[in-house]
Amino acid sequence: MRRWMLLLSLLVAGMQVPAGATQPAAPQRVLFVGNSLTYVGNLPATFAALANANDQRVHxxxxxQGGATLEQRVADGSVRQAxxxxxPAxxxxxxxxxxxxxxxxxxxxQASRQAVQALAATGRQSGARVLLLGSYxxxxxxxxAIVEAERAAALQAGIGYVEISESLRRLSTEAGTLAWYHADGMHPGPALTLLDAMQLYRALFGVPPARGFEVAAPVYAVRSGLHAELRDADAPAPLPAATAQGTRYTDALVMQLNALLDGERR
Structure with a gap:
């Protein structure tokens, strides 16, 4: 009996985590603040899925909110509260x-530039790294002109700038068959949402992503039912009947955009 008790105690001890063992790091939290350019295609969920598939833990x-400006987010205090x-990191x-x-x-x-500065300062005070993601x-x-204006606003606010418009213009010419725009011809299509996510990934992690991924989250269209409140990117859609669920980006598509982006840099 004592022998069995000894064996059991050794087995339990072997299953315990040593005191000095390293625990998996918590996912890096990223907070997106924007409008329909941000939520159509669900860029926040797409970025998280891209990062996680490429060995960067992100939530x-x-x-x-549709049509929202950054000035409105300063006025309502929602970003400060979030x-x-x-x-977020x-x-x-x-x-x-x-x-x-x-x-x-x-x-x-001028109000837009001041809003970028105000939100940047609030973000830095909370310990977050702040980036301005370009429009197009x-x-x-x-x-x-929009790239120049956005870059100047980011520089004035002392934050990083992630350029989109000129990259989109060139890539959509070189790969014109990809779905760059939503059906309305204005908002992001799947290829543009992926471009946004990849440009952010490169800016944050310093390397291009290498693998495709699946987005297990709502894929919002223009009519979303979203309001200016903090919500997880993969939370259930407010209008489930009007919102597609999930999409996939292949390895081949990620590598194609990498090649196009790197071709610009040569």
Whole structure:
């Protein structure tokens, strides 16, 4: 009997985790703040799935609403509250398309620049790394102008900038058969959502992703039912009947975009 008790105690001891053993790190939390450019195709969930498939543990949440500006998120305090409760390591800001081009007047784009600065400062105070994710314009001159304006706003706020518009314009010419735009011809299609996610991945981790992945989350269209409140990127859709569930990006597509992006850099 004593022999069996000794063997049992040795077995239990062998199953216990040693005191100095390293536990798996918690997923890096990323908070996306934006509008329909952010949620159509569910960029936050797509980025998390891409990162996790490529050996970077990530959990994404978002504060998004159609037509929203960053100035509105400063005014309602939702980002400040989410930073305190969610505690993200990374804060990704995406402004309403063209807002920084001053098309609605200098006062509007000045308010946008100030909002980027305010949210950047709030993010840094909470310990988050802050990035401004670019929007896009189809016309070549407008595309170059939005990149210049966004880069200047990010520089003024002291945060990183993830360029999209010029990359999209070039890649959509070189790979015109890919679904760059949503059915409405304006919002992101699957290829553009993947481009956004890959550009963010490269900016955060310093290397290109190598593997395809599956997004097990709502794939939002323009009509989403989303409001400007903190929610997990993979949370059930408010309008399930109007929202597709899940999509897949292949290894081949990821490698194709890598090759196109790296071709630009040569």
């Amino acid at each position: 994404s949440a978002m504060i998004v 930073l305190a409760s969610y505690r 990374v804060l990704v800001l995406q402004e309403r398309g063209g807002e920084l081009l001053c098309g609605a007047g200098e006062a509007a784009c 314009q189809a016309h070549p001159r407008a595309s170059a």
